[in-house]
Amino acid sequence: MSHNLNVPEIFASDVFNEAVMKQRLHPDIYNAWKQCIQNSTPLELSVANEIAEAMKDWAIEKGATHYTHWFQPMTGITAEKHDSFIAPTDDGRIIMEFNGKSLVRGEPDASSFPSGGLRATFEARGYTAWDPTAFAFVKDGSLYIPTCFFSFTGAALDMKTPLLRSIDEVSREAMRIMRLFGDTETKRIVTCVGAEQEYFLLPKDMYAQREDLRLTGRTLFGALPPKGQELDDHYFGTIRTRVSKFMRDLDEQLWRLGILSKTKHNETAPCQHEIAPIYTDANSACDANQLIMMVMKKCAAKHNLVCLLHEKPFAGVNGSGKHNNWSLATDTGHNLFSPGKTPRQNARFLVFLAAFIKGIDEYQDFLRCTVASAGNDHRLGSHEAPPAIISIFLGDELNAVVNSIINGTNYTDPEKSVMRIGVDVLPSIPKDTTDRNRTSPLAFTGNKFEFRMLGSSLSIAGPNIALNTIMAEELGKFADELEQADDFDSALQKLVCRTFTEHQRIIFGGNGYSEEWKEEAARRGLSNYPSTAQCLPTYISQKNIDLVTSHGIYTEDEFRARYEIYLDAYRKIINIEAKTCLDMTLHQILPAAVRYAKDLCQGILTKKELRIPCKAEDSIARKLSDTTDKLYLCCEKLREDLEHIPEGKEDIVNYYHDTIVTDMQNLREQADILESLTDKSYWPYPTYSDLLFY
Numbered sequence: 001m002s003h004n005l006n007v008p009e010i011f012a013s014d015v016f017n018e019a020v021m022k023q024r025l026h027p028d029i030y031n032a033w034k035q036c037i038q039n040s041t042p043l044e045l046s047v048a049n050e051i052a053e054a055m056k057d058w059a060i061e062k063g064a065t066h067y068t069h070w071f072q073p074m075t076g077i078t079a080e081k082h083d084s085f086i087a088p089t090d091d092g093r094i095i096m097e098f099n100g101k102s103l104v105r106g107e108p109d110a111s112s113f114p115s116g117g118l119r120a121t122f123e124a125r126g127y128t129a130w131d132p133t134a135f136a137f138v139k140d141g142s143l144y145i146p147t148c149f150f151s152f153t154g155a156a157l158d159m160k161t162p163l164l165r166s167i168d169e170v171s172r173e174a175m176r177i178m179r180l181f182g183d184t185e186t187k188r189i190v191t192c193v194g195a196e197q198e199y200f201l202l203p204k205d206m207y208a209q210r211e212d213l214r215l216t217g218r219t220l221f222g223a224l225p226p227k228g229q230e231l232d233d234h235y236f237g238t239i240r241t242r243v244s245k246f247m248r249d250l251d252e253q254l255w256r257l258g259i260l261s262k263t264k265h266n267e268t269a270p271c272q273h274e275i276a277p278i279y280t281d282a283n284s285a286c287d288a289n290q291l292i293m294m295v296m297k298k299c300a301a302k303h304n305l306v307c308l309l310h311e312k313p314f315a316g317v318n319g320s321g322k323h324n325n326w327s328l329a330t331d332t333g334h335n336l337f338s339p340g341k342t343p344r345q346n347a348r349f350l351v352f353l354a355a356f357i358k359g360i361d362e363y364q365d366f367l368r369c370t371v372a373s374a375g376n377d378h379r380l381g382s383h384e385a386p387p388a389i390i391s392i393f394l395g396d397e398l399n400a401v402v403n404s405i406i407n408g409t410n411y412t413d414p415e416k417s418v419m420r421i422g423v424d425v426l427p428s429i430p431k432d433t434t435d436r437n438r439t440s441p442l443a444f445t446g447n448k449f450e451f452r453m454l455g456s457s458l459s460i461a462g463p464n465i466a467l468n469t470i471m472a473e474e475l476g477k478f479a480d481e482l483e484q485a486d487d488f489d490s491a492l493q494k495l496v497c498r499t500f501t502e503h504q505r506i507i508f509g510g511n512g513y514s515e516e517w518k519e520e521a522a523r524r525g526l527s528n529y530p531s532t533a534q535c536l537p538t539y540i541s542q543k544n545i546d547l548v549t550s551h552g553i554y555t556e557d558e559f560r561a562r563y564e565i566y567l568d569a570y571r572k573i574i575n576i577e578a579k580t581c582l583d584m585t586l587h588q589i590l591p592a593a594v595r596y597a598k599d600l601c602q603g604i605l606t607k608k609e610l611r612i613p614c615k616a617e618d619s620i621a622r623k624l625s626d627t628t629d630k631l632y633l634c635c636e637k638l639r640e641d642l643e644h645i646p647e648g649k650e651d652i653v654n655y656y657h658d659t660i661v662t663d664m665q666n667l668r669e670q671a672d673i674l675e676s677l678t679d680k681s682y683w684p685y686p687t688y689s690d691l692l693f694y
């Protein structure tokens, strides 16, 4: 692409956004839509019909022939089914047709999406409903309509529905606090999210040669290359031409879709990169992140690359995550996690901070579960990724403020002994010094919290649902207490001091990667679930069920269904990996090693006849044969263990984690030794150095 891009002109050019609606809809229709968004009321069919007509005309001008209800099932990715606009006429021609009914409601053939038992087989239908708060867009010749996905009985079968519920709920409870502080103007509180996305790019031809990458998204084998990331020469390094062409193309496509793609750079590992859009409201951010992942994959293919979103494509090399930056703001754009300039604003900030600290402490396990997956198990707690233990990093300044409140000592002024909330001004908290601790899973970064435990392939909806719900719960409890108070300021002072004191164990500023922290965290009673198998059962604890049902985020059935789906996904992923492992071992690795050993032995025989020394070949051939035998034993063990899967949901998941994953590791160890012993020309697939240093 050598043409000059007019970015402001192309930005959002493929989005049916508010500006387009204002321009293309009759003012009455536009206002009716606006009303429905502001008050969360349903659209009348006549209004929907008009919008559908305008959408269709606009989409056809953009080259669309089809429309699709785009939804986010519990697979974590998005789904779409395309219908064309065509409708036959009496005289054998067609017209392009689209009406309000088709816009508002769809019925995809949804029987094969996971429902966790929410959809009985006799009523396998699922329905999609337009989310009028998210904008439709045109991509690849189709009009994409963002939708929620639910069952015949109305149970949510997707990630978007609970996210929308949580966004409303945290707004409702936060508004109670706003009113207590005398705010009469704010109408809504907005959840703001900016997700940084990491990914790997590999050459397509090499990817195609590896069954493990194609079937599981990660390498199940591979000896470490002589060079890794130790030189740190990739991080922020110059971007390869091929990659930079991809990135340019990607940016253009994302901008057209109205995504605020802002930052791109090389990451720590070779072939690893990052993209970050500017933050938006959580619903848009979630849609945008799904689109980014989708467009990245397509765009990579166009450039003869493959985009890997797996959390750990390569052992021994940094994995990929997502950083979920989260904050709350008023509808007029005031960030509630910004330490303010007046005592009043500071008091409000401290209330929101206290609610956050209390909520994270009380619902650590819930938040942890939202990032539990087979892929992320390789990452959390390993040397470069955040630990599996949840803690909050506040930074020196804010930490000192919190401590001064807990201890009744003053932060800056030794004359005053107590920091009086609502009366004193906070010491200023410089934004730049707040983000130093990269080992923290949840860091305060000046005016937002950055949650770093998300895996690169996961939907960001999960943790945002958790963060919103937890906040709603704590803010609601605070409001209950403060609304009853006779003296607001002194009640506030007590509440904040008590909360910081009771929940200070969750605050940690040290090295989250260290062994000492694990011990310290255990002493503090923080939970530490290094694996999905250990973590998931806590998801459906009574405490979590009460939390999500009391706020109407999930019904108990919906919540339990998700648990089933997560368990099931884990089991299925490990099962595919194990079978791929066996397949590659038996059909590629063993034959290659045997062939090489055989050729070596023939050479040895010839040399021996001629009385030529052959110690090297002899030694390699023996090691090869020895390792081949060991590998075969590992193979047999894995095959056998796969035939003895226990009954019972939790037992299955534990078994896959304890037995199958261990078998695979043992098998890999032998295979990687073979790789290092075998002549490269015999080796059946590209090695780590081929893949990472192409």
Ligand code: ADP
Pocket (backbone or CB within 6 Å): 192, 193, 194, 195, 196, 276, 277, 278, 279, 325, 326, 327, 328, 335, 435, 445, 447, 448
């Ligand atoms: P980094 O983490 O690389 O230092 P930044 O702090 O600039 O980068 O921002 C990372 C992400 O956080 C971006 O997507 C940015 O738009 C987003 N972000 C910035 N401010 C907020 C906020 N108040 N709420 C939510 N996300 C935010």
Ligand code: MG
Pocket (backbone or CB within 6 Å): 196, 323, 450
């Ligand atoms: Mg970051």
